[in-house]
Amino acid sequence: xxxxxxxxxxxxxxxxxxxxxxxxxxxxxxxxxxxxxxxxxxxxxxxxxxxxxxxxxxxxxxxxxxxxxxxxxxxxxxxxxxxxxxxxxxxxxxxxxxxxxxxxxxxxxxxxxxxxxxxxxxxxxxxxxxxxxxxxxxxxxxxxxxxxxxxxxxxxxxxxxxxxxxxxxxxxxxxxxxxxxxxxxxxxxxxxxxxxxxxxxxxxxxxxxxxxxxxxxxxxxxxxxxxxxxxxxxxxxxxxxxxxxxxxxxxxxxxxxxxxxxxxxxxxxxxxxxxxxxxxxxxxxxxxxxxxxxxxxxxxxxxxxxxxxxxxxxxxxxxxxxxxxxxxxxxxxxxxxx
Amino acid sequence: xxxxxxxxxxxxxxxxxxxxxxxxxxxxxxxxxxxxxxxxxxxxxxxxxxxxxxxxxxxxxxxxxxxxxxxxxxxxxxxxxxxxxxxxxxxxxxxxxxxxxxxxxxxxxxxxxxxxxxxxxxxxxxxxxxxxxxxxxxxxxxxxxxxxxxxxxxxxxxxxxxxxxxxxxxxxxxxxxxxxxxxxxxxxxxxxxxxxxxxxxxxxxxxxxxxxxxxxxxxxxxxxxxxxxxxxxxxxxxxxxxxxxxxxxxxxxxxxxxxxxxxxxx
Numbered sequence: 373x374x375x376x377x378x379x380x381x382x383x384x385x386x387x388x389x390x391x392x393x394x395x396x397x398x399x400x401x402x403x404x405x406x407x408x409x410x411x412x413x414x415x416x417x418x419x420x421x422x423x424x425x426x427x428x429x430x431x432x433x434x435x436x437x438x439x440x441x442x443x444x445x446x447x448x449x450x451x452x453x454x455x456x457x458x459x460x461x462x463x464x465x466x467x468x469x470x471x472x473x474x475x476x477x478x479x480x481x482x483x484x485x486x487x488x489x490x491x492x493x494x495x496x497x498x499x500x501x502x503x504x505x506x507x508x509x510x511x512x513x514x515x516x517x518x519x520x521x522x523x524x525x526x527x528x529x530x531x532x533x534x535x536x537x538x539x540x541x542x543x544x545x546x547x548x549x550x551x552x553x554x555x556x557x558x559x560x561x562x563x564x565x566x567x568x569x570x571x572x573x574x575x576x577x578x579x580x581x582x583x584x585x586x587x588x589x590x591x592x593x594x595x596x597x598x599x600x601x602x603x604x605x606x607x608x609x610x611x612x613x614x615x616x617x618x619x620x621x622x623x624x625x626x627x628x629x630x631x632x633x634x635x636x637x638x639x640x641x642x643x644x645x646x647x648x649x650x651x652x653x654x655x656x657x658x659x660x661x662x663x664x665x666x667x668x669x670x671x672x673x674x675x676x677x678x679x680x681x682x683x684x685x686x687x688x689x690x691x692x693x694x695x696x697x698x699x700x701x702x703x704x705x706x707x708x709x710x
Numbered sequence: 711x712x713x714x715x716x717x718x719x720x721x722x723x724x725x726x727x728x729x730x731x732x733x734x735x736x737x738x739x740x741x742x743x744x745x746x747x748x749x750x751x752x753x754x755x756x757x758x759x760x761x762x763x764x765x766x767x768x769x770x771x772x773x774x775x776x777x778x779x780x781x782x783x784x785x786x787x788x789x790x791x792x793x794x795x796x797x798x799x800x801x802x803x804x805x806x807x808x809x810x811x812x813x814x815x816x817x818x819x820x821x822x823x824x825x826x827x828x829x830x831x832x833x834x835x836x837x838x839x840x841x842x843x844x845x846x847x848x849x850x851x852x853x854x855x856x857x858x859x860x861x862x863x864x865x866x867x868x869x870x871x872x873x874x875x876x877x878x879x880x881x882x883x884x885x886x887x888x889x890x891x892x893x894x895x896x897x898x899x900x901x902x903x904x905x906x907x908x909x910x911x912x913x914x915x916x917x918x919x920x921x922x923x924x925x926x927x928x929x930x931x932x933x934x935x936x937x938x939x940x941x942x943x944x945x946x947x948x949x950x951x952x953x954x955x956x957x958x959x960x961x962x963x964x965x966x967x968x969x970x971x972x973x974x975x976x
Contacts, residue, residue, distance in 0.1 A: 390810070509962065
């Protein structure tokens with residue numbers, strides 16, 4: 373197990389190094405001279421030369437890459453062109469908000485997807501199964517930005533049941549200011565007992581979280597159903613059936629536990645996926661997370677900010693994959709051999 | 711279910727191909743006098759800001775989406791399968807190198823790498839194709855690598871090797887044909903995802919540009935009008951849902967029929 377752990381960690385580090393290199397290359401492909409971008413269009417040749425000197429733009433690419441890597445490791449992720457703040461500071465504010473949204477969405481997705489998948493497996497090839505299969509397939513077929521627009525227009529602008537945008541009501545910042553601990557608003561409000569902000573945030577979370585939850589709920593339902601059906605044809609399920617256990621007891625008591633392993637792996641992977649999927653939802657609901665930051669950066673061609681978001685999300689991806697593999701290595705010794 | 715998917719998809723493909731004959735108006739026929747008309751017998755899906763017929767644009771938009779899907783899946787399957795076959799058959803250090811590179815690309819969320827690439831390149835349909843294909847091929851590389859590795863241990867491959875058949879020929883003649891089924895299933899499962907990603911890129915303004923009819927772009931153009939002129943965003947959005955749904959249903963059906971034991975998660 374220790375050998376597997378070290379090997380897997382080494383692979384993860386290698387992938388992160390590759391991701392950094394790839395990001396570096398993409399940033400270098402951006403048209404336009406970074407020295408001009410820094411010194412301004414009216415800079416004299418001397419000022420340009422000074423800017424080149426300062427950012428090491430005349431060095432060989434390999435040297436620049438090493439310098440870039442060193443900067444990243446020491447916490448210098450560059451300065452955003454549109455917010456004028458260090459990228460890392462921006463990310464430290466935006467990422468917790470994304471976690472809050474995606475975390476809530478995943479709770480909803482598991483709470484809906486898992487029971488619905490069990491239901492479909494229980495009534496395999498009958499009407500409830502058909503409804504779940506069509507429903508889960510639809511859930512993964514919606515373009516997330518369109519679903520967000522539709523939900524916002526119907527339930528917020530139209531019916532007025534939920535707030536249109538934002539994380540909580542703006543006037544609460546003065547009426548009941550929030551002390552920041554983790555930067556995750558819900559958690560901070562809970563720790564400090566700030567009920568007005570807590571309820572307001574939860575209220576604002578409903579619509580965007582439901583939209584982000586659609587895709588994971590769909591895939592979780594599909595995989596739960598498939599894993600349960602496969603599991604219920606195993607010998608132990610047949611034995612339980614022969615012993616006279618009821619079909620629903622066999623599913624929930626015996627098969628579900630075995631089927632949960634792939635489902636748990638899926639949840640970790642879909643978490644990383646949902647962060648990116650949530651980007652457009654955040655932009656539409658004006659949620660102060662990574663997605664809103666990324667879309668603003670894209671519109672203003674803010675390369676350091678885009679590179680920062682890319683790196684952060686890629687690292688989250690690698691970590692999610694690592695956690696899945698390690699957990700599976702613990703649960704299932706066969707996985708270690710791969 | 712499979713028949714439903716195939717039927718829906720056939721309908722969508724036919725309607726897109728026949729757009730020049732089915733569409734009541736040219737896709738880019740601007741008419742300021744009939745701007746933002748609600749759905750009516752003359753304009754089934756209404757008109758947009760420029761007075762263009764949305765029904766016609768949705769039909770033509772199908773051509774754009776299907777073209778993107780075919781180009782992305784074709785090119786990434788070509789690259790992915792070629793690399794995967796090489797890695798799976800050769801094994802050893804070659805496999806390790808190819809798989810590590812694949813892992814790096816897999817660590818990038820598809821939409822994000824596409825966005826990074828699309829920011830660098832000019833916003834066109836070609837950019838969307840290149841950007842998505844760049845993130846899509848590793849899935850086929852990984853999939854065909856594992857299939858090729860297992861096929862390579864079959865007795866008939868050993869037999870060919872003993873007869874002195876050169877390695878490239880073994881791969882093309884024996885390993886490739888016997889590894890294609892899971893790749894084909896995966897391609898049909900992925901088409902919906904490609905269409906959704908392409909729509910998202912166009913929605914962000916990184917893909918097709920105005921006058922081109924593209925569903926994601928049409929949603930973007932209409933989103934500020936959504937509360938007053940709902941039809942401008944509704945119909946292109948429904949077209950995306952329907953197409954992605956058709957591909958997903960068909961893909962799942964094909965998987966159940968051809969390759970029931972494999973579930974690949976993205």
